Amino acid sequence: xxxxxxxxxxxxxxxxxxxxxxxxxxxxxxxxxxxxxxxxxxxxxxxxxxxxxxxxxxxxxxxxxxxxxxxxxxxxxxxx
Amino acid sequence: xxxxxxxxxxxxxxxxxxxxxxxxxxxxxxxxxxxxxxxxxxxxxxxxxxxxxxxxxxxxxxxxxxxxxxxxxxxxxxxx
Numbered sequence: 001x002x003x004x005x006x007x008x009x010x011x012x013x014x015x016x017x018x019x020x021x022x023x024x025x026x027x028x029x030x031x032x033x034x035x036x037x038x039x040x041x042x043x044x045x046x047x048x049x050x051x052x053x054x055x056x057x058x059x060x061x062x063x064x065x066x067x068x069x070x071x072x073x074x075x076x077x078x079x080x
Numbered sequence: 081x082x083x084x085x086x087x088x089x090x091x092x093x094x095x096x097x098x099x100x101x102x103x104x105x106x107x108x109x110x111x112x113x114x115x116x117x118x119x120x121x122x123x124x125x126x127x128x129x130x131x132x133x134x135x136x137x138x139x140x141x142x143x144x145x146x147x148x149x150x151x152x153x154x155x156x157x158x159x160x
Contacts, residue, residue: 006121021122024145030137032127041086041121042101047112057110065104 001046002079003058007067008039042066051078081126082159083138087147088119122146131158 009015015037022036044061048054058076067074089095095117102116124141128134138156147154 008121008123018122021146025141028141028144030141032137034125034127035123036125037123039121039123041088041119042098043088043115043117043119045114045116047114057112061105061108061110061113064108066101 001049001051001054003044003046003054004077004079005042005044005058005062005066006039006075006077007042007062007072008074009037010071010073013071039072040066054078081129081131081134083124083126083134084157084159085122085124085138085142085146086119086155086157087122087142087152088154089117090151090153093151119152120146134158 017038018036021038022033025033025036044058046054046057048057055076055078058078059074062074062076063069097118098116101118102113105113105116124138126134126137128137135156135158138158139154142154142156143149
């Protein structure tokens, strides 16, 4: 079973990486870009085949390692 | 209009960051994780309201800045 995890900064948390991308896009001549926010995308291949157990395990991984829940939100999508 | 961009390493390209996450998960006692691949997730707020034009612009941004197309694939999803 495959898990797709998105880790994004909470609204209001400053995103210097996104700001840098935004400025770089402007320098390259791209106009009309209002805001850029950058997050992480993680794909995990799991042995677990039960969706409920897989989700619980991946959410624990997010809380313990993948995301900093003080400043970041995460979402988990399961596939197959 | 909002664009959601995923940038992922092409299959076969070594992913040291993913490997590090995989080892860290094992050290924390998480078992049954076969493979971890880490990519980038970028959200862009665009002034453009025409989906075709927005997609074209964002794909150009990916090729010119957001992704290294030698080793990375990208996907663009548009919203609202």
